[in-house]
Every structure is written in C-alpha cells, then in structure tokens.
Amino acid sequence: MAVFTEVTLHAAQALVTRLGLGQVVALRGITSGIENTNYFVxxxxxxxxxxxxxxxFERLSHEQLPFYLHLMKHLAMRDIPVPDPQADATGEILHTVCGKPAALVGKLSGGHQLAPSDWHCRQVGTMLARLxxxxxxxxxxxxxxxxxAWWTETVPVVHPFLTLAQQQLIDEELAFQQHLATTSAYQALPRGPVHADLFRDNVMFDGLPGHEKLTGFFDFYFAGVDTWLFDIAVCLNDWCISLESGRLDEQRAQVFLAAYDSERTLTHDELRLLPALLRAGALRFWISRLWDFHLPREASMLKPHDPTHFERVLRERVGNPWHWMR
Structure with missing residues (x-):
C-alpha cells in the first residue's frame, strides 16, 4: 500500500462526486504495503x-480486477465482514483515477492485532472457514x-541475489512443490476463492483490550482460486508463529485449526498434506519478498519487507514438520 501514484484532492473529489458521496474533507497516503497506491479518504x-x-492498482489490469472486486461484493452479501466496493449510478465498481484502475471501499473499524493471542486466532480461523x-x-x-506457475517463473529471476545455500534451499523446495502439485491427493483438495494474503495486518479487530472482536478481512488483491488448505497455511505461518524465530506456536495453531474445523470439517487429505502446504506458504512469501527487495519499484513511502523472515520460516517447516490431529 505504498504510494506509487500521487492522487490530488481534485482527482479524489472527481471520483467521490461521481459516487454521490459528498465532499472530500481529508486525503492522506497509506504507508504500509508494497503492491498498490492507497489513500484514506x-x-x-x-x-x-x-x-x-x-x-x-499498479499491477493488476482492468481485465483482472473484476474477479477481486466482485468477490468482495459476493462475500459482503453473505455477511462476511469485508470492504464493500462503492458503485456509481450505473452500478460500476471499477473506476479510473489518474489513469489507473481504482476502487473505493469502506474503511473497517478498529486496528490490527500484531501480537495475537488464542482469542484472536480462534476468531480468524472461524471467519476464514466461513469465507x-x-x-x-x-x-x-x-x-x-x-x-x-509464478514461483517457477520468478525463482530464476531472484537466483543471482542468493547464496549457494539459499539457492539450494529454494530450488529443492520448488521441485518438491512442483511434484506435490502432480499428485492425486493434492489435486483432490477442496478449493475455491482464497484470500491468499491474510496476514495480521490484513485483519481488523475492535473493542476493549482482551475482548476485541474481529471487524473484517481486507486487501483481497492477491485472491484467486486455489486450495483452501493453502489459505489456511498462509494464516498459520503468520498468525501462529514466533516472528523472531519463525517457529510455529503449537497452542495458537491448535486453536486456529480447531476453530476452522468446527465450521468446515477438514478432509483426511487436508490433514495429511498440511505440513507440505505450510512449506508452500513459506516458499511463496520468501520468493515474493526476494523479488520486491532486490527488484523494487520506485514509490513514495515504499518499505519492502525483509525476505530473510520467510527463509527462516521455510527452514523451520522443512526441518520441523507439524501435524495437527483432531
């Protein structure tokens, strides 16, 4: 959510007027994130x-964006707490601002829980299953x-920036995931739309400390159709770990999965392949952070994430595979 495109008050007002939302009284850039230009309005x-x-949207095209925006509409209509894209008088929710495809969505209340407890993990697990x-x-x-497909394309691009040990790890894990994708058990995993990026900073909570209630999931612009288990693994690799070591916090992971399983029962193959998908989730974000760190785009307020974090997570998942049993 860095600022790649500077939006003037005039440009913001033109969109707000078209949407019939009154006058812009404040406009400020959002500093977190690295994919799109974002402003609070x-x-x-x-x-x-x-x-x-x-x-x-700095990378996604007008052709790709309806999937994300209409998915948010679809979920909002089914009482999943997500930002609801605003439509103009014709019903269009994909707009153009400063020559770029754009959307305006409601801001969720509350704030992030960057040091989540069992209480927060239980709520995220429950809502992810409902989503x-x-x-x-x-x-x-x-x-x-x-x-x-993107991992396979991108690993050779980041290869020159890695040590020999890192090259060996990333090549071996990519080969493992490529083989896994050909197996019948993997191909039979339940799948559908996934958030694919549901980190601590993409979930909001509101309320008294220790009693916060989940108010919503946001930033769906990495969503796509994939295995639901991949979505679960991405969450476990962020919500249920020690950020310093990358180790899984088994207590929080047990709580998260039990909450998810109470809403949608996990299949036998999902339970069996969970360790492999935890590795997949770690590989995905190691690759993307390497790419963003070593091949950054120019942007105001751009703060690329440290790629070594997910290298640690991947080494942990390979060296200490974790199985969850009901």
Missing part, C-alpha cells in the same frame, strides 16, 4: 462524515496469480 455528505480507502464456504458458489474464476 474522508467524506462529508452534509449529514455525516465517512471514511474510505481509495486503491489505485471459504461463502465463496464456494462464486461464479467467476481466476487462478492464484502468485501460485506455482
């Missing part, structure tokens, strides 16, 4: 002030654009 329609998030079930009948299809 406050509006006043004469009756109340409302807060929004304006996103200009998967709610999205099962979503009619649009688009692959996970940061899935295996």
């Amino acid at each position: 406050d509006t006043d329609d004469g009756q109340r002030t409302r807060q929004w998030v304006l996103t200009l 998967h079930q709610a999205g099962a009948d979503y009619p649009r299809a688009q692959p996970n654009l940061r899935g295996l």
Whole structure:
C-alpha cells in the first residue's frame, strides 16, 4: 500500500462526486504495503462524515480486477465482514483515477492485532472457514496469480541475489512443490476463492483490550482460486508463529485449526498434506519478498519487507514438520 501514484484532492473529489458521496474533507497516503497506491479518504455528505480507502492498482489490469472486486461484493452479501466496493449510478465498481484502475471501499473499524493471542486466532480461523464456504458458489474464476506457475517463473529471476545455500534451499523446495502439485491427493483438495494474503495486518479487530472482536478481512488483491488448505497455511505461518524465530506456536495453531474445523470439517487429505502446504506458504512469501527487495519499484513511502523472515520460516517447516490431529 505504498504510494506509487500521487492522487490530488481534485482527482479524489472527481471520483467521490461521481459516487454521490459528498465532499472530500481529508486525503492522506497509506504507508504500509508494497503492491498498490492507497489513500484514506474522508467524506462529508452534509449529514455525516465517512471514511474510505481509495486503491489505485499498479499491477493488476482492468481485465483482472473484476474477479477481486466482485468477490468482495459476493462475500459482503453473505455477511462476511469485508470492504464493500462503492458503485456509481450505473452500478460500476471499477473506476479510473489518474489513469489507473481504482476502487473505493469502506474503511473497517478498529486496528490490527500484531501480537495475537488464542482469542484472536480462534476468531480468524472461524471467519476464514466461513469465507471459504461463502465463496464456494462464486461464479467467476481466476487462478492464484502468485501460485506455482509464478514461483517457477520468478525463482530464476531472484537466483543471482542468493547464496549457494539459499539457492539450494529454494530450488529443492520448488521441485518438491512442483511434484506435490502432480499428485492425486493434492489435486483432490477442496478449493475455491482464497484470500491468499491474510496476514495480521490484513485483519481488523475492535473493542476493549482482551475482548476485541474481529471487524473484517481486507486487501483481497492477491485472491484467486486455489486450495483452501493453502489459505489456511498462509494464516498459520503468520498468525501462529514466533516472528523472531519463525517457529510455529503449537497452542495458537491448535486453536486456529480447531476453530476452522468446527465450521468446515477438514478432509483426511487436508490433514495429511498440511505440513507440505505450510512449506508452500513459506516458499511463496520468501520468493515474493526476494523479488520486491532486490527488484523494487520506485514509490513514495515504499518499505519492502525483509525476505530473510520467510527463509527462516521455510527452514523451520522443512526441518520441523507439524501435524495437527483432531
């Protein structure tokens, strides 16, 4: 959510006017994230002030974006707490600002839980299962654009920046995941739309400390159709680990999975392949962070993430595979 494209007050007001939302009273860039341009926008329609998030898409095209935006609409209509893209008078939810495809969505209340407890992990696990079930009948299809095909394409690009030990690890893990994808057990895994990036900073909670309630999931712009187990693994690798070591916190992981399983029962193959998908989730984000760190794009406020974090996580998942039993 760095600022790649500077949005003027005039440009923001033009969109807000088209959407019938009143006057822009505040506009400020959002510093976190590295994919799109994001601004907080406050509006006043004469009756109340409302807060929004304006996103200009820097990599995704007009052809790709309807999948993400209509998925959010689909989930919102099924009571999954996600930002709801705002439509103009014709019903269009994909707009253009400063020559870039753009969307305006409602800002979720609350804040992030960057040091989650069992309480927070239980709520995320429950809501992730509900999201998967709610999205099962979503009619649009688009692959996970940061899935295996992208890993295979990108590993050679980041190879020159790695040590010999890192090259060996990334090559061996990519080969493992390529083989896994050909197996019948993997191909039979339940699948559908996944968030694919549901980290601690993409979930909001609100309420008194220790009693916060989940208010929503956001930033769906890595979503795609993939195995639901991959989505679970991405969450476990962020919500249920020690950030310093990359080790899985088994207590939080047990709570997360039990909460998910209570809403959608995990299959035998999902339980069996969970260790392999935890490795897949770690590989995906190691590759993307290497790419963003060594081949950055120019942007105001750009702060690429440290790629060594997910190298540690991957080494942990390979060296200490974890199995969950009901």
